[in-house]
Amino acid sequence: MVKPAPYDLPFDTDSSARFIPWIIALTTFIGSIFMLGMLTFSSLIGKWSMDLTGQATLQMHIEPGLSPEQAHAMKAQVLTYLKRTPGIKAVQPLDTMTTYRLLEPWLGKNIEHLNLPIPFLVALTLQEKEHFDVTFTSNELAKISPGIRITEHEHINQSILRAANGLRMVGHFILTLITLACIGALIFSTYTGLIVHHDIIRILMLVGARPGYVANQFQRHTFKLALKGTLYNYVLLGLVAALMFWFVGKLEFTLPIHDLSISTLGLVLMVVPLVIITVMTITARMTVSYVLAHQS
Amino acid sequence: MSAAHKPIYIARFQNVGLRYETGPEVLSNINLHLEKGSFHFLTGSSGAGKSSFLKLLYLGLLPTRGIVHLFGRDPMSITPQERPYFRQKIGVVFQDFNLIEHLTALDNVALPLKVSGTSPIKARKHAAEILDWVGLAEFIYALPATLSGGQRQRVCIARAVITQPDLLLADEPTGNVDDQLAMKLLYLFEELNKMGTTVVLATHNRYVSAEFDHPILHLEKGRIILPGNEKAKVIQNG
Numbered sequence: 001m002v003k004p005a006p007y008d009l010p011f012d013t014d015s016s017a018r019f020i021p022w023i024i025a026l027t028t029f030i031g032s033i034f035m036l037g038m039l040t041f042s043s044l045i046g047k048w049s050m051d052l053t054g055q056a057t058l059q060m061h062i063e064p065g066l067s068p069e070q071a072h073a074m075k076a077q078v079l080t081y082l083k084r085t086p087g088i089k090a091v092q093p094l095d096t097m098t099t100y101r102l103l104e105p106w107l108g109k110n111i112e113h114l115n116l117p118i119p120f121l122v123a124l125t126l127q128e129k130e131h132f133d134v135t136f137t138s139n140e141l142a143k144i145s146p147g148i149r150i151t152e153h154e155h156i157n158q159s160i161l162r163a164a165n166g167l168r169m170v171g172h173f174i175l176t177l178i179t180l181a182c183i184g185a186l187i188f189s190t191y192t193g194l195i196v197h198h199d200i201i202r203i204l205m206l207v208g209a210r211p212g213y214v215a216n217q218f219q220r221h222t223f224k225l226a227l228k229g230t231l232y233n234y235v236l237l238g239l240v241a242a243l244m245f246w247f248v249g250k251l252e253f254t255l256p257i258h259d260l261s262i263s264t265l266g267l268v269l270m271v272v273p274l275v276i277i278t279v280m281t282i283t284a285r286m287t288v289s290y291v292l293a294h295q296s
Numbered sequence: 297m298s299a300a301h302k303p304i305y306i307a308r309f310q311n312v313g314l315r316y317e318t319g320p321e322v323l324s325n326i327n328l329h330l331e332k333g334s335f336h337f338l339t340g341s342s343g344a345g346k347s348s349f350l351k352l353l354y355l356g357l358l359p360t361r362g363i364v365h366l367f368g369r370d371p372m373s374i375t376p377q378e379r380p381y382f383r384q385k386i387g388v389v390f391q392d393f394n395l396i397e398h399l400t401a402l403d404n405v406a407l408p409l410k411v412s413g414t415s416p417i418k419a420r421k422h423a424a425e426i427l428d429w430v431g432l433a434e435f436i437y438a439l440p441a442t443l444s445g446g447q448r449q450r451v452c453i454a455r456a457v458i459t460q461p462d463l464l465l466a467d468e469p470t471g472n473v474d475d476q477l478a479m480k481l482l483y484l485f486e487e488l489n490k491m492g493t494t495v496v497l498a499t500h501n502r503y504v505s506a507e508f509d510h511p512i513l514h515l516e517k518g519r520i521i522l523p524g525n526e527k528a529k530v531i532q533n534g
Contacts, residue, residue, distance in 0.1 A: 004416055008407065010398040203394045206354065207455065208384035209411035211376070293376050 008204060009197045009214075011221045016192035020185070020222070024229025024280060027182040029236045031272045034175050038168060039260055039268065045164045052153035052160075054089075056134070058082070058122040061147045075120055077144050082122065087132025090125040124150070182276075183283050190218055190287040201292075211292035215285045222284035223277065230273040237269070304332040305365070306463050306494045307353055312362035314348055314518075322348045323518045326362070330496065332462075335489045337505040338498040340515035346498040347391060349515065350465045353496065354386050355379060367462070384412050387456035387493075389466035393448045395440040395455075401427060401447075402436040405454045412459065426454040429484070431477065445472035453481060457488055464488060466497045470504055478504065 011017070060078060062071050075093070082091045094102075099121050100111045107114065126132050134150050141148040194201065201214055307330040314323040323345045330336065340346050351357040352364060355371055364371055367382060374382060387408070395404050402423050409419035427436050430450040440448055449472045456464060464485065470478035482497075482504065489495045496513075499505060505512055513520050 004403050004406075004420060005399050008396065008399065008403075008410075013398075200396050203396055204407070204411060205380070206356070206383060206388065206394065207408040207411055208380050208386075208459075209407075210380040213380075213411050295376070 007217050007221060009193075009200055009217050009221075011193075011217075014193055014196055016196055017189045017221070017225060020189055020225045021229040021232060023182050023185050024226050024276060025232035025236060027178055028230055028233035028273045028276045029240075030178055031175060031276060032233065032237060032268060033240075034171055035268045035272055036260070036265070038171060039264060041164065041167070043260065045160060048160060049157050052157040054126045054128060055153040056124040056126055056132070057151050057153070058124060058141075059149045059151070060120040060122070060145055061117065062120055064117065071120075074145050078141055078148070079122065081141060081144065082124065082137075085132070085137055087127050087130045088124055089127045092123040092125070094121040094123060126152075179276075179279070183279065186222065186280055186283050187287050190222070190284050191291065193218065194288065194291055205292075211289050214292060215288035218288045219281050219285040223281045226277040226280045230277060233273060234269075303329075306330045306332050306334075306367060308363075308365040309352075310363040312352070312359045312364055314345075314352060314357060315360050321360075321518055323352070323359075323515075326520060328513065328520065330463075330494060332494055333489070333492055335486070335495045335508070335510040336497070337508075337510055337512045338496055338515065339500065339502065339505055339512055340498075341500060344515040345518040346500075346515055347467055348518075350388070350467050350496065350498055353463065353465055354388050355382060380411075384408070384459065385462040387459060387461035387464045389449075389453050389456045389464075389469045391467040391471070393440070393452045395448060395451060397440050400437045400439060401432060401443065401451045401454075404440065404451055405458055408455060408459045423454070423458060426458050427451070430454050430481070446474070446477065449473055450477075450481070453484070457484065460488065460491065461493060464493050464495045466495070468499055469497065470499065470501065479507070482508065 058078070060075070062074075066074070079091055079093060082088055096112075096118065099118055102121075103111055103118070107116070111118070132152075134152055138148060138150050141150075204214060307328075309326045309328050312323060312326040313321045315321045326349070338346050338349060348357065352359060352371075353366065355366070355374070358364075358371055366374075367385060369382075396407070399407075402420055405423035405427055406416070406419035409422060410416055414422075424433075424436055427433060427450075430453060432447060432450055432454070435443060435447060438447075440451065443451065449469065453466070453469055456466065466485065469481060469485075473481065485495050485497060486508065497504075515521075
């Protein structure tokens with residue numbers, strides 16, 4: 001027996017839905033990239049936050065006129081004071097090379113040749129339960145060396161979290177806009193499809209088809225288009241990933257995406273298309289049901 | 297009359313009029329009752345209003361005046377959600393066939409069963425049997441465009457009768473077929489009628505209506521002018 005036509009409506013001849021797979025592909029692609037970006041970003045923020053919690057940095061400016069011996073004595077005085085201060089668990093002075101390495105992203109290599117007044121840095125690990133009075137300690141240490149500054153990383157942490165939340169909100173807003181635009185395009189295409197296939201839909205209704213039957217046809221067709229779009233999305237993701245790894249390999253740089261587990265990566269790559277497919281098929285169904293229910 | 301003998305009416309028309317937009321009435325003062333299980337010929341010349349009358353019966357149009365009751369309900373009160381269930385009770389043989397061009401004869405005939413929830417396999421199996429009955433066994437996989445007018449008409453008839461509807465409306469069903477097949481099709485309608493289907497068959501061919509002893513509703517300029525016999529339950533002319 002010859003197989004029945006997949007649909008009662010001739011969707012294959014309908015050019016109104018031609019771009020829907022690409023629109024869905026782009027939405028899914030952007031959604032996947034956004035989700036991966038957000039997860040990577042959250043993981044980085046979490047890591048930074050953990051690293052920064054309970055930490056403080058002391059910056060001591062060394063006056064250019066001081067001899068190395070004087071400077072050394074001053075540093076020793078400061079370190080001794082810090083070790084005795086309540087609320088401080090560990091005191092870790094950073095050597096010059098470590099300081100140079102920390103400044104490298106901003107000042108580049110060969111910092112030592114720039115002849116800059118590089119400050120003496122001390123990493124402080126704070127005790128969890130005991131209060132560390134930054135202002136009092138700073139004031140006391142200023143008596144040894146004026147211009148000493150202690151930065152509690154908790155403040156930086158708060159700023160980073162605020163900025164991260166702001167970025168997340170902007171990201172969600174943009175993603176919502178893109179998804180809404182995709183839904184809008186699908187509603188328009190479905191509505192056009194209803195006009196294009198009006199005569200056949202009329203026949204279907206005359207032989208007793210419920211709006212749900214017609215909606216089911218559009219829903220199945222949209223599901224097929226969405227699946228196609230999802231495949232295009234995977235091709236796009238593959239291309240972008242290949243390009244990114246090639247580019248990163250050239251720069252000898254590590255992608256932060258490595259922080260994500262394979263299962264998280266797989267979940268995102270599965271869940272985002274699934275959500276988009278579900279939203280699109282429901283949109284097509286609801287559009288058809290609404291239009292047909294409101295026709296006389 | 298006892299309740300057991302109380303007639304059941306498939307359709308009741310009271311002073312029904314129909315006009316298209318602001319034009320003149322194409323149907324005027326139609327008063328009739330169609331009893332369940334009856335068979336009526338609807339005759340009249342071209343433009344007399346036969347197709348419009350049938351449209352009122354299959355909810356293709358609503359009357360512009362008067363009262364229609366279809367299966368005991370006023371079509372005005374039938375919601376869009378209920379309309380499909382009413383239409384599933386009605387089989388229609390359209391004058392212009394209304395076949396879906398990209399579907400095979402088999403899939404066109406199977407449609408009414410499919411839309412009412414029968415599985416596509418069962419629907420197609422039954423459609424093949426009906427097509428065989430109307431003499432189109434060899435054409436089940438043919439697309440309507442490849443069929444002659446008569447063959448298309450038979451596909452349309454097969455689609456209308458496949459659900460064994462309560463009401464069968466046929467608009468010039470024998471218009472494109474030879475006399476021999478016309479009689480065969482009319483006997484099919486007769487058989488369905490004997491099984492309880494109410495039939496209204498529109499034709500301008502007086503020979504066809506004369507062959508059978510069924511009441512005639514004759515339309516002229518939108519009015520029923522011949523009451524037919526008593527079986528017709530035509531209670532009043534406009």
